[in-house]
Amino acid sequence: MQNPSLWARIEAFNKGRDPERLLLKYQAMQNDIFSFLRGTCHLFYQDWPQVSELNQAPLAWISGDQHLENFGSYKGDNRLSYFDLNDFDEAILAPCTWDLARFLCSLLVGAQTLGVEQAQALKLCEAFMSSYTYELTECKPRWIERSTATGMIRYLLKNLKRRSRVDLLNERTTIHHGERRLKLDGIKTLPINAEDKQRVIELIDRFAARQEKPEFFHVVDVARRIAGVGSLGLERYVIMIQGKGTDNHYLLDLKYQPGSALSPYVTNAQPLWQSEAERVVALQHRSQAISPAFLSVINEGKRSYVLRELMPQQDRLHLRHWNGKFQRLQKVVQIMGKLVAWQHIRTGGWKGSAIADEWQSFGQKSDWQQPLLDYALSYSRQVRLDWLSFKEDFGSNLPGASD
Template sequence: MNPIIEAIRKRDSGRDPERLTMRYAKMKESPFVFLRGACHLFYDALPDAPVLDRAPLAWCCGDLHFENFGSYKADNRLVYFDINDFDESALAPCTWDIVRLLTSIRCGAETLRATEAETRAVASDCLHSYRAALLRGKPLWVEGETSSGLIHDLFVALAERKRENFLDRRTILDDGQRRIKIDGIKALAVAASERDKVTAFMKRWAAEQPKPGFFKVLDVARRIAGTGSLGVTRYVILVDGKGSPDENYLLDLKATHPSSLLPRLRQIDVIQPVWQDEARRIATIQNRLQAVDHAFLQPVTYDGQPCILRDLQPSEDRVAIGDWGKKLDRLRDVVYAMGNVLAWDQLRASGRGGAASADQLSDFAQGERWMSELLETVDAMTKTTHEQWETFRQSAL
């Protein structure tokens, strides 16, 4: 068996077959979607290079690509724009996240409806904004009032969204009671035994919360979301919230696994902290990086498995980066913001748990040679990702 196919099969062992079939179908669509679903292959193929192996350490997302940025409601119920997926997060050289982000831009030409020249140009813009933010050395965040372009559109859409409208898209209202819409796109049905198990778990967990009634379970379904995580244990849970039917809430319960970065990190002797479990790793790093904590973000243990429980993150809360309308300045505006956000997050978590200080990150950014070396690495990883995708596309998976 081809080593790429074998590595994917091994990684996906034990996943839900129904959603795994969806995962493989998505990964065959394009090099970008393949990149999203094969994080472990990306780091396995990462070349030995000083710009990667000797850069200062930072707390990293690990699976950074242009669709892993979006808006979220924080625990203060205000809206923020940030990186929003930390399943693969780890302590790693600060350049690993920017290399993966730029490779996603280069591999995403089809999704972006952009030429190769355009993706090269905007990738360079993203890198320059990342460097400039590190040089400034002060972590900031994107404000809705001062945002522009596609990101501003996202803030406006969220400000105008009403909870009942969101619920109407994801649930069915029957005689004043909502239940999750089983559409094969966002959700799949669960067996009665699964529903009972999730309901019993939530009841136990809610009993320890200040407002247990908020988390009274009304319905449960298997959640369909993402690419890399499709097939892992994951549920969407409808809870009473502030009252039925229009103040119900949807929660996301997702199993966790070790970061895909670990084998490559061991090769360069980057030692990770000892975490109580993978869920606490993800929640801790996410809280360190994001400007304000995500609503309901909790590490929990479900059915003996560490999981993340949080407010459901709708897919429409991510930047529709393919909608730049062939106006290069509009696309540049988005990737410029992404470069800033990445640098701000790394600065925000600097000096903690083995990460380099803000001064060390800024000192690293002073030179310019590392930027050309990094872009050469992006060229190599773009080519490698295309080759891996072609192998996978022609496979029987």
């Protein structure tokens, strides 16, 4: 039987998504190789070798889609600012090398976008692995907040402190006849039909009924949300709730969880979750020292959603601002290595993951590091070939394209 084409594999994975936002995803993937990598997490794991010494690594609760742009700042439920991993949609119990290989590949692919030379990219890979293994041997998970951050991350967190909720509201909403409404700009938001809007309102109303102050969560407005790359096209909404009044509304993000893209490829047993959203929320609570505000599960029959406070897109760390100063970039990558290690340690010994002794032993070994880097190098070249193939097939495979 002939193997399916690249386009067929991508199309099969994205089947059933909202066509309007799926087109935005495909356009982003066509325009930039790093966006292509972000949008094809499933290809990475479809291609991962079933037989490899790298699969003998300790089991970890991995984020699954570990890449340069899945780190960012946020305000925790204690209202303090943190920098940490921030995407757990694909989180699953798997060999820790899966996370590491995905990140190293993103470094090598992202280097092209950032204007980093190959030799420098390899040094960044070494910096990441050195930082990761050192933290494993220490086996003491910490966290990054404004008072402990340095360099580009400290600057990011200082900016976040200065931004108020009103700033975010003014950016994302308009005021008409004295009432705030979500801004429908086709960049961050799209209109929602009346039926879907009512369904979202009912979901939030059921959630609010279980809260101490239900009126706080009264829905003022709803729109379809545009965010990320990999999940574009899935059900996702931005919701403005009453909060404490017109200038003190809160914005929430509600995202459907279809399941981890890694599920078909893991061979070790997984816990039985009540829902996919429970998996994501449980892993985020475990993985982060402090979780974002309102992080919750909302179930609707067999479908489940993750609810969280909306965090501004500009509070992601934009690595392109390294401005040719390699040490700035190197320090950020070292911090990312620490954060990945801290996640693996913090979730260690939970529901089948490796315990502290195993993490310390793994951190002291070096025989796995070169094979891991070799694989990341090889696969980064495959990503480029796949991206060029995708670009070539993009126009002719779009809906409505002529035969």
